[in-house]
Amino acid sequence: MTIIKSLTIAAVLSLFAASAFAYDANWKRGRIYYRSVCTSCHVAQPVGSINPNARTVAEWTAYLAADKHAKGKESVKQYVSKAYRASIKASNKAAEKFADVPDEELAADIKAFLIKGAKDGDSPASCS
Numbered sequence: 001m002t003i004i005k006s007l008t009i010a011a012v013l014s015l016f017a018a019s020a021f022a023y024d025a026n027w028k029r030g031r032i033y034y035r036s037v038c039t040s041c042h043v044a045q046p047v048g049s050i051n052p053n054a055r056t057v058a059e060w061t062a063y064l065a066a067d068k069h070a071k072g073k074e075s076v077k078q079y080v081s082k083a084y085r086a087s088i089k090a091s092n093k094a095a096e097k098f099a100d101v102p103d104e105e106l107a108a109d110i111k112a113f114l115i116k117g118a119k120d121g122d123s124p125a126s127c128s
């Protein structure tokens with residue numbers, strides 16, 4: 001009885017934890033957003049395209065955690081935000097398509113794509 005009880009409690013707790021905290025990042029959505037929003041701006045700037053495989057998993061993780069874009073002039077999050085998507089959606093299909101995705105989910109998707117494509121990631125990607 002006590003075993004069943006504690007198993008039930010454990011199951012309920014893990015369900016709760018899964019729904020409350022875990023998000024299964026969608027690297028494909030991250031790739032679309034990265035290519036359509038991040039890269040489309042980079043290629044129009046002197047910086048040029050920034051491929052996922054230009055950095056290691058550790059470097060991307062640190063970069064995104066620091067959240068300092070363009071040498072600290074602004075945050076990376078700003079370009080992931082709903083507000084930014086809303087501001088460009090008239091001319092950007094990905095921003096329009098993902099207009100309502102929560103910021104944290106889209107940020108996790110982009111991170112998953114960058115880490116997967118990193119120099120030492122599962123499938124290094126040069127095509128940004």
Ligand code: HEC
Nearest residue numbers: 037038041042045047050068069070071072076079080110
């Ligand atoms: C509106 C234009 C624009 C958008 C959108 C944009 N970037 Fe950038 N990004 C830049 C510019 C300009 C630089 C170069 C800044 C410099 O060298 O001073 C840059 C630089 C970078 C760098 C190189 C390191 C650094 O911060 O200088 C990374 C990595 C980067 N961007 C990631 C991203 C990601 C991820 C997104 C999308 C979530 C994104 N950028 C969206 C304009 C943009």
